[in-house]
Amino acid sequence: MVDPLAEVVSLLQPSAPFSKLVIASAPWAVRRAETGRPFYFVLLEGGCRLTIDKPGGSDTLTLQQGDFVLIPAARSFATASLDRQPPRADELVTTPIAPMPGGARVGDPNGAVDARMLVGHCLFGSPDAALLVSLLPQWVHVRGEPRLATLVQLVGDEARADRPAREIVTARLLEVLMIEALRSLAGSATSPGLVRGLADPKLAQALRSMHERPSAPWSVAELAREATLSRSAFFERFSRAVGLAPMEYLLAWRMAIAKQLLRQGELAMIEIAERVGYSSVSAFGVAFTRQVGTPPGRYAKAISSAVQQDVEATPEAAPYSA
Structure with a gap:
């Protein structure tokens, strides 16, 4: 799980x-x-x-x-x-x-x-x-x-x-x-955030579903069904406990995953888009740019450039030292 x-x-x-x-x-x-x-x-x-x-x-x-x-x-x-x-x-x-x-x-x-x-x-x-x-x-x-x-x-x-x-x-x-x-x-009441959400068994089920299947076409109604709550009760309960509306939380989590995949540089853009719930690169690009402030391609290039500069600035260690 x-x-x-x-x-x-x-x-x-x-x-x-x-x-x-x-x-x-x-x-x-x-x-x-x-x-x-x-x-x-x-x-x-x-x-x-x-x-x-x-x-x-x-x-x-x-x-x-x-x-x-x-x-x-x-x-x-x-x-x-x-x-x-x-x-x-x-x-x-x-x-x-x-x-x-x-x-x-x-x-x-x-x-x-x-x-x-x-x-x-x-x-x-x-x-x-x-x-x-x-x-x-x-x-x-x-x-x-x-x-x-x-x-x-x-x-x-x-x-x-x-x-x-x-x-x-x-x-x-x-x-x-x-x-x-x-x-x-995980089992205690704290200020709003992920921990409080996980302390609520019904909300925890919805949160785990989002994390297990971030690419699924989630809606508030579908997440409410995961939590076995009405749409309105789920929205209010989730927002109060987590501090974010359900779809805001889902977007934040999807973008965190996307940025990690872009930093790794191992997948094509369409594969990254699909992994975080978007059927096209353009739809993913619009969502990413709105959330992060820069297009995903530019973000990936900036990360790659920064890594390359770090590599070039680091001298090769001698194989043996006295």
Whole structure:
């Protein structure tokens, strides 16, 4: 059976090369703005509050030891000690922050530590990252998962130790932690996105059908039949859970597959068109251009040119070295 979440995570090509240890003493508060980069928190000790800004409001989470939070496309957020609310976007933040090796010390440097966390941003290697991230929840909060707790403990051990290759090991552990967090959410309620859709058995059937047969001539009515719902009930339920209308989601998924096939360069244009549900190259070209902003042929040439430049810029390694 096709696993839609696994397919999206695989296409995203996640990595976590940037991390730092943050040690905090109450009272403290920090606000920061991001530029759409994925951001994560691993709470190693203690607790804190996290407010994630979103259009029309915000979500506030209370975090405790062992929690993991991933914000796939962070814009702005704030954290604070448990004794206060995270600062609003227009609120002045005066908590002292002092750099330290491998991270930062927040609050009174001589105060008792009430939170120790590993924070940083991830990278999504896929050129379709923005499109694929739109299929994920606005935020992911995982608690009480034994496998994740083990990974968090390993990450914490590496962050606190001074072992050789600590940065490399920490980065690899964080990659596994991020993938495991997304994988563990299939049965939980989260913000709108693919995970919430998969948590609904009826919607999950429609989602799996779209992923198993992206070339099928789907309509809202046909997808509703897959979900054993009326057309109107399916449309409303899908849109509320996933955050996209059914045909918008299908188009986004088809274009992600098309871009992957174009990058691989192994199929003719008509074969790619047929694999994503279009009976002609012209119909596929119109849909692709509208969604991506450039015709598929031009997209393929640009990708091929970029790959060739990378190859030419990379010197050949000597077969043996001293």
